[in-house]
Amino acid sequence: MDPRRKRTPAGISGGRRAIMPVEKAKDIRYTLNRLWDFFKKEKIGLFTTFLLVLVSGVLGLLVPFFIGKAIDVIFPGPNLVEFGRLKLVLTLLLFVYILDGVITFLQEYIVAGIAQKVVHDIRKSLFSKLQSLPIVFFDTHTHGELMSRLTNDVDNISNTISQSTVQFMASVVNIIGSLIMMIRLSGLMTIASLITVPMVYFLTKTIAKKTKILFKEQQEALGLLNGHIEETIGGIHVVKAFNKEDKVVDEFIRQNHILKEIGVKAQIWSGFIMPLMNAINNFGFAIIAIFGGTLAVKDKISVGIITSFIFYSKQFTKPLNELASTFNTLQSGIAGAERVFELLDEEEERKDAEGAIPAIDIKGEVEFKSVSFQYEPDEPVLNNISFKVEPGTNVALVGATGAGKTTIVNLLTGFYEIEKGEILIDGINIKDYQKDSLRKIFGMVLQDTYLFSGTIEENIRYGRLDATYEEIEEAAKMSKAHDFISRLPMGYDTLLSEGGINLSQGQRQLIAISRAILANPSILILDEATSSVDTRTELKIQEAMAELMKGRTTFIIAHRLSTIREADIIMVIDNGQIVEKGNHSELIDKKGKYYNLYMSQFMNIGEVV
């Protein structure tokens, strides 16, 4: 008996995957071709594996043969056993067993290597791909979705494709080999032992048809229930505030009941396969016993052949039964691979145009010429925007959430691709600059300051890799971050955890400003925080930003009156258009949108003072 066939976890997989319907791959041939690109580096290993599977398959077929032979030697009974022959047969059997063990080990050893290397490479190319994708892509895909592709799907490829391919090959070798051996030993017995094959086929087909529908329904019910759980537990504060515990519990009980009803049915139907298959196997065993016994009584075959047949029929039917599930696993692996390749096929960021020039010594003149942008067709976010600002100008962008302020900034920095119109910096279209050099001219301090895990020093250094320690400290001093950093026990070596969560919002922003100062950009993009950090830090941030803005073209997504009023130019954005432009007093005199905005927010100041 070869233990390798026992390795498939028949029906006992944990977690949600156990009740998932089989996923269908869309275009198998294409995906396999793509996969081959990753696997072909391991050609030698794959070829060796294939050879080993073949050899081990043949060895597996020799085992029943030798056992049958041994039984035949023993069968004559007392004092008639030829020990010389028995010794020979058993030595050969032992040799086959050991060789098979060694080969199985080698084969698994090699497969493990191939699988891990391939997955490593896939992960690596996925990551490189991420690097070249435009920001729009990240804005339109959730992190959860991307993470699941980078982890689950890639792992799936490693586990299923390498393992089930080997299993598939082994199955084929076994089916063909044992069939040949059986026919060679006895044609009549072969027919007798194959009677169960159509039974198995019929059984699995009927059950699969039934369970396919049930699993789908179960998955839907589970999805609804999980949705309800996530909503009402994530929102338990609201549930309690509105005294709605009973309401959500009732709903839960209802959906849980639906899930259970379907679950019982699905479980019962899918649960039939294993035991009924077992029963069919036992049935086959009985047939071999009766049929073989009858033939042996008539001296048509030897008892050894019956023994061999018991093994061969198992080696024939078992992989045949598993072929379907192996194929399903392979398919879900390929479906996972498809999702991975989908990501690899995403449209990349625009490459540098031919003859692109490096953006150096930029003065900071910015011009938008009839720029439009939309995420979805017919839903323009920006509509025909035109303006020009001289170097060193402070521009405040004012408008409601969703008016298009952030989009202007994203287009300017090249995070988003313009669809219509052009943007010029120092009179040259930004498409004509080398992208890498273009990004270097911008410094950004965004509202949600992102710091990486690492030390504070490393995070500031992110602005300019070759900066000296003195320069880092100098930048931190300018941004007023130095004070609090030097008060930390580890100072600049303080380790920030993922997302930098152990610093306050304001402190993180100060570090981000230091980073921007160190990068010494020609054009600054500032997004003012709406949530107030503690007042003293807030004042520091404003001072630091003012320091940073000196002599640079600056675009500020502004929320504070002070910032807005001190800007050289205020642009009021509404519905993707610039509705007003000018400095504070000009716009107030105009008594338009800005005036209304200003008065609605600040009108009661007059009363107070």
Added chain:
Amino acid sequence: MNGNTNYLKKYIKRYKKEFFIALTFLILEAMGDLIQPTIMSKIIDNGVKNKDMDYVFKLGKLMFLVTGLGAISAVIRNIVSSKVSQNFGADLREDLYIKIQSLSFENIDRFQDATLITRLTNDVNQIQNFAHGMMRVFVKAPVLGIGAIVMTFLLDIKMGFILLGIVPVVGIAILINLRISYPIFTRIQRALDKVNGVMREYLAGIRVVKAFNRFDYEESRFEGVNDNLRDVSLKGMRIVALFNPIVALIVNMGIVLILWVGGLRVNSGSLEVGKIMAFINYMTRLLFSFVMSTRILNMYIRAKASAERIGEVFNTENIIYTKERPLPFKDIRGKLEFNHVYFKYHDNSKYVLEDISFSVESGETLAIIGSTGSGKSTLINLIPRFYDPTKGIIKIDGIDIKDVDLHELRENIAIVPQKTLLFTGSIKENIKWGDENATQDEVEKVAKISKAHDFILSFNEGYDSYLGQGGVNLSGGQKQRIAIARALLKKPKILILDDSTSAVDMITEKEIRKGLKDYLKDTTTILIAQRITSVMDADKILVMDGGRIVGIGNHSELIDNSQVYRDIYRSQMGRGLEYIGS
């Protein structure tokens, strides 16, 4: 935390009968499997040896019978076990959900939403699968293993010892394997976590990476963890690859041994050849039982961890509850008083609120301003008893809120939380959370006040528009406005607005505030805001800093005597004061 799994007893008791029925049929099923090789050996040794055709057919029929009975047992067992496990899982899920809904916020904070959700989904599933597995193969595997040994002993005692001798050898091999592979898998898991960590960080910081052109740096960082994962997995998988062939080899050597000893014994006349065939067959069943047992062990470890995690929830004591004989709390006016209130989240942590005392008259508006972390949200969470103060008393209309029925207390208070949360369902259904019996007119009235009516009507389905999970198809400002309508519909005596217009543009915010003023003449309003312009016209403003009240009064009073308030004002308005004043 206490992960006692005693709670499972209840379900064991409930399903004991069905469980044992399933087990009985499972054992019958296994016995059917086990008898087959013995009958087979009889056919060879008595039928074939003596050329007795009738005997062959007689026993052949017996084999069919046994197969049939085995199949019937399997079918019954499958139906019973499926029902038991699904019912058990559903019961457990339901009880756990009800328990979670009854937990106080302090408990929920301790568990965190996400882990409660996984406990309710993954962990319950894990236990349910284990329960089902137990009635399917988990019990069958050892029964088959022990049965195989017993059957061998029944056929021949000496050969039985060969089978029995294999058991400890394979057992040791399995133990060694567990000892080696467990730490390897933890190492692989850790390496995988690192890869995921870098990836997650990269996704979250993608703008910064792009802004600073730090592709090479990120690439090398990822390469480092990715290479490490490959190396660790490679080493681990290769060691594990050794295990399966070794176990197989041990069992296979047993088969060779049986054939050799069997040959000797047949030659001496003390054994029949058919029995040898049966022994070999039992040997393979023993191997199956071994392979299965290791898997069961893994499943058990996982299910046990899940059971303990669920136990932690069940064993949590609820600390916020209604007193036994609550005071009547009808027709209240909404006068709110804090009396030297202190609060901290954990026994040994710092006070988040210290010595908070103030009062608001019925119908007044109280605004709270202060920096993040100054304790504003904590303060309002004490009013509907989401948390209880560590020290001090909170009174509504002069009654200690701990002395009234919790349900009635919350019935009189409405909150618009900082993070807007809407539920799957139509817009109307969402607003009606405030009052299930409200008419369409009432719903529209509050929607008009919260400036939601117009945009709701702009949707094709109007108030019947369906919101996906979390109301994803609305903008932040729109969600906030629906949440305000929902709270207004409740006609609360006390309305709490926790920075709930942050995503609404300034003009609309102004209009909403004006509408609220008219609608809520008798309602006490408590308002947390970030913008100083939102708090300026409140009857009373609390300025908070570091968990204490550092200023209290109306706008002009605070401008005169609160340094913190002036700082906030200056930071937001700059020189606005002088400008407008001049």
